[in-house]
Amino acid sequence: xxxxxxxxxxxxxxxxxxxxxxxxxxxxxxxxxxxxxxxxxxxxxxxxxxxxxxxxxxxxxxxxxxxxxxxxxxxxxxxxxxxxxxxxxxx
Numbered sequence: 281x282x283x284x285x286x287x288x289x290x291x292x293x294x295x296x297x298x299x300x301x302x303x304x305x306x307x308x309x310x311x312x313x314x315x316x317x318x319x320x321x322x323x324x325x326x327x328x329x330x331x332x333x334x335x336x337x338x339x340x341x342x343x344x345x346x347x348x349x350x351x352x353x354x355x356x357x358x359x360x361x362x363x364x365x366x367x368x369x370x371x
Contacts, residue, residue, distance in 0.1 A: 285310075289340055292349035297337070304333035 285306045288295035308328045309315050317325040363369065 288336070289343050290345050290347060290349055291352055291355075295340060297333075300336050300340070301329070301333045304329045304336055307332055 285303045286299075288299055288303060308325060312321075312325065312328075314321075314325075
């Protein structure tokens with residue numbers, strides 16, 4: 281799947297509507313193969329983003345877990361460290 285789509289479940293605070301929308305936008309871009317659709321396809325593109333954002337929000341509202349919520353800053357630092365190892369850049 282697209283590497284730009286981040287996990288949104290089980291964070292404290294919960295994912296915002298902007299994060300859900302951004303993930304939906306990345307998904308539609310990946311599936312359509314287009315970062316900016318033509319004017320002829322703009323309406324379909326926007327409709328798909330809204331539908332996927334709605335489905336994602338619904339999913340996140342209904343998922344349950346017994347794991348403690350993750351801290352966004354800790355997860356961000358782990359990602360930086362993985363990228364440093366992967367790409368050879370400083371964390």
